[in-house]
Amino acid sequence: MEQHEKFFNCPHCGTIISVLLDLSIPNQEYTEDCEVCCRPIEIRYEVGVDGEIDFEGGRS
Structure with a gap:
């Protein structure tokens, strides 16, 4: 399984956060809570x- 770490700003609080993308799945959509503002x-x-x-990465 190939993974890629993506850094971006939380659309709610603006904090730089990261997520691990599983590149073995070419298209994916899911919801994840911000590790700072939840x-x-x-x-x-x-x-x-x-x-x-x-x-x-946008507001849910």
Whole structure:
């Protein structure tokens, strides 16, 4: 299982947080709570055929 750590700002509190993306699953959408403010973040990502990761972390 290939993983990639993605750093981004929480859309609620603005704190820089990270999530581990499982790149063996090319398209994924799930909700994860911010480790600082505990509010829900909707995580979406897609891995292209060239390996490029299209990532979005927004308010849930």
